[in-house]
Amino acid sequence: MSSAKTERLVNLTMALLASPRFLQKSEIFRKVAGYSGSQETKERMFERDKDDLRSLGIDIEVASHDPLFEDEPGYRIKPEKFQLPIEEFTADELAVLSAALGLWTHTGLNPVATSAIRRLGHDYGNNAIYDEQSQLQILTEEALVQLSRALAIRSTVTFQYRKSGETTLETRRINPLGLSAWHGAWYVVGEDLERKDIRVFRTSRIASKIDISSKRGSYEIPADFDVRDYLIMYSRELIEITALIKKGSGHEIRNRAISVKDPENGSLVPQWDLVCYQSESEESALQEALWLSDVVVIQKPETLRARVLTALEKVVEHHG
Amino acid sequence: MAENAALRALRLLDLVPYVHRNPGISIKGLANHFEVSRDELIKDLNLLFMCGLPGYTPLELIDLSFEDGVVEVRDPQNLKAPRNFNESEALALRIALAALQEQTPKSHPSFPVIQSLRRKIQDSFFSDIPAHAIDFVADKEEILINTIKKAIEDEKDLEIEYLNPVRDTLTVREVTPLSLSISRTQTTLISYCHTAQGERSFHLKSIQSARSIERRPRELDSHNENQDTTMVQIQVLKRDTPFFQNLQDTLQSSMSHVDSDLYELPVYQPEWIIRSTISQPNTLILLKPEAFRNAIIERCTTALEQYAVIG
Numbered sequence A: 001m002s003s004a005k006t007e008r009l010v011n012l013t014m015a016l017l018a019s020p021r022f023l024q025k026s027e028i029f030r031k032v033a034g035y036s037g038s039q040e041t042k043e044r045m046f047e048r049d050k051d052d053l054r055s056l057g058i059d060i061e062v063a064s065h066d067p068l069f070e071d072e073p074g075y076r077i078k079p080e081k082f083q084l085p086i087e088e089f090t091a092d093e094l095a096v097l098s099a100a101l102g103l104w105t106h107t108g109l110n111p112v113a114t115s116a117i118r119r120l121g122h123d124y125g126n127n128a129i130y131d132e133q134s135q136l137q138i139l140t141e142e143a144l145v146q147l148s149r150a151l152a153i154r155s156t157v158t159f160q161y162r163k164s165g166e167t168t169l170e171t172r173r174i175n176p177l178g179l180s181a182w183h184g185a186w187y188v189v190g191e192d193l194e195r196k197d198i199r200v201f202r203t204s205r206i207a208s209k210i211d212i213s214s215k216r217g218s219y220e221i222p223a224d225f226d227v228r229d230y231l232i233m234y235s236r237e238l239i240e241i242t243a244l245i246k247k248g249s250g251h252e253i254r255n256r257a258i259s260v261k262d263p264e265n266g267s268l269v270p271q272w273d274l275v276c277y278q279s280e281s282e283e284s285a286l287q288e289a290l291w292l293s294d295v296v297v298i299q300k301p302e303t304l305r306a307r308v309l310t311a312l313e314k315v316v317e318h319h320g
Numbered sequence B: 001m002a003e004n005a006a007l008r009a010l011r012l013l014d015l016v017p018y019v020h021r022n023p024g025i026s027i028k029g030l031a032n033h034f035e036v037s038r039d040e041l042i043k044d045l046n047l048l049f050m051c052g053l054p055g056y057t058p059l060e061l062i063d064l065s066f067e068d069g070v071v072e073v074r075d076p077q078n079l080k081a082p083r084n085f086n087e088s089e090a091l092a093l094r095i096a097l098a099a100l101q102e103q104t105p106k107s108h109p110s111f112p113v114i115q116s117l118r119r120k121i122q123d124s125f126f127s128d129i130p131a132h133a134i135d136f137v138a139d140k141e142e143i144l145i146n147t148i149k150k151a152i153e154d155e156k157d158l159e160i161e162y163l164n165p166v167r168d169t170l171t172v173r174e175v176t177p178l179s180l181s182i183s184r185t186q187t188t189l190i191s192y193c194h195t196a197q198g199e200r201s202f203h204l205k206s207i208q209s210a211r212s213i214e215r216r217p218r219e220l221d222s223h224n225e226n227q228d229t230t231m232v233q234i235q236v237l238k239r240d241t242p243f244f245q246n247l248q249d250t251l252q253s254s255m256s257h258v259d260s261d262l263y264e265l266p267v268y269q270p271e272w273i274i275r276s277t278i279s280q281p282n283t284l285i286l287l288k289p290e291a292f293r294n295a296i297i298e299r300c301t302t303a304l305e306q307y308a309v310i311g
Helices: A003-018 A025-031 A039-055 A091-102 A110-120 A132-139 A142-153 A251-255 A282-291 A302-319 B005-021 B027-033 B038-048 B087-103 B110-124 B140-153 B242-247 B270-279 B290-309
Strands: A061-064 A073-076 A157-161 A170-182 A185-192 A197-202 A239-246 A257-261 A272-279 A296-300 B063-065 B070-075 B134-137 B157-164 B169-182 B187-193 B198-203 B207-213 B230-236 B262-267 B284-288
Touching: A003 A025, A003 A039, A003 A073, A003 B005, A003 B038, A025 A039, A025 A073, A039 B005, A091 A110, A091 B087, A091 B110, A110 B005, A110 B087, A142 A157, A142 A170, A142 A185, A142 B087, A170 A197, A170 B087, A239 A251, A239 A282, A251 A257, A251 A272, A251 B157, A272 A282, A282 A296, A282 A302, A282 B270, A296 A302, A296 B290, A302 B270, A302 B284, A302 B290, B005 B027, B005 B038, B005 B070, B027 B038, B027 B070, B087 B110, B087 B134, B140 B157, B140 B169, B140 B187, B140 B207, B169 B198, B230 B270, B262 B270, B270 B284, B270 B290, B284 B290
Parallel strands: A170 B134
Antiparallel strands: A061 A073, A157 A170, A170 A185, A185 A197, A239 A272, A239 A296, A257 A272, B063 B070, B157 B169, B157 B207, B169 B187, B187 B198, B230 B262, B230 B284
16 A cells, blocks of 8 residues: 555645645646656656546546636635535434434445445434334345446446346346335336436346446436336326315324415414325325314315315215 | 555545544544554554645644544644545435435424435535435335334334324324234234223324334233224115225124115224214215214214315
């Protein structure tokens, strides 16, 4: 192990971090300790150092020293990207961060998580907010570890895939765009480079080692990408309902609420919340609204509200 | 495999802010935290002495000391704050936070913390992977089954948060799990409930959360759930409904001929038959007892008034 190189890398990082402007290579060679030898030697040392730091996740920005002229490029590390704004996290948040990273303890992502936890300086071992036993089963899939690595650096992956109901394997080359866990199974949604289309792959059907391309940042993910748009389990249409629900009741509905607000005429109905939620069909929403008719008043949709009123009148008529 | 210079540099970059935030930490404690030997750590600290900002005068070097077995950083230069998460760490964190949120009951104090953290991490730090590119929906019933089975195996009790759909109440109970009853339509936890001091069954779909706790003995004067029942008479308007299918074996025909739509049914919870009747106006009419009919009318009338007044 070369102590000289380690020392140079630390010095280079500190220098690029301290500079308010982009530093040209000539300035770096002149100012940063550790660069010696011929110009070619220094150039090669710098290129390797830069690659090493980038491969460790340190973001070195490159830009022209003077944007008006095409001169020698300059380099810098933005402090706001390099430094974790740890003061922005509360003690509770740091504990949760550590607990979350701790979920990876027995998986292939443990080294990644451990390095992050170490910097947070928190011990997640005594945090009892999750049940390690049950949760780990969901996160230990090796394919997930590889795919998340590739997604993190936007690298193309290649693997052998067995489609449902088929015995033969196909080689697939994809740009991973998103990951979804659904009831214990993981799915990767990616741009299939041979089929030129976005496809969904169940990770348990990947039948080979996942080969991650060494090229980083080889594609971009659209800002409005939503993994659920491509998954069949989310394709069913849900209806959206707005209802007044008495405070402290209607727990089943509140559990799946999209929003809970004070009603606009809150002063008139102080004991009620305005809750927006979804239901699989108007029929099931009707039954639920009637079941909880003492604490739920449907606002929208109008058709559902009208059906509730008709049903209530019918029950009165039946029992009057 | 020998550690390369870059990985060691990364450790050095992490050592400085960590010691700065933990002044007076022992060499042993620091070596443990960074999972290196004492000798390796001392080599690291000696190397850090030589590092600093361009100029490299004593004023620009990292100023640290490690005398008497404790380490201190007097001047970290520009390495005061810990290094930010890199892309892989950020993604691992986002997946884990999504998993943690799924696992944490909404009523748990950590739930809002997790929610706000997910937003904070997404908004502030890493925007190359959109928020909705990561999704996590757990099989909550399977997680519960595993937790219950493990508690039975380890002879532990469970603290459960239970949503009673009939009473529309959310309660926290301590139970001794006895067994799981798995039918075609639902899974039920059979248990001794310390809160109710008797045997109770809980549908898994209504258990919001469960965590194992130390087992405690059953109360000596434990008693079973009040078995008092009320016999109700109902008219079933439709037979091809889940209500009729599920209760077929319990319904007793009121009339001698089998085609009659009048049945008698023993009911343990009046609230259950009242809600069932109101929610299925095309299926069911409750005929007796009169008190239940009145309760149904009163509830519906009140509901209609609520629609007229506030809604």
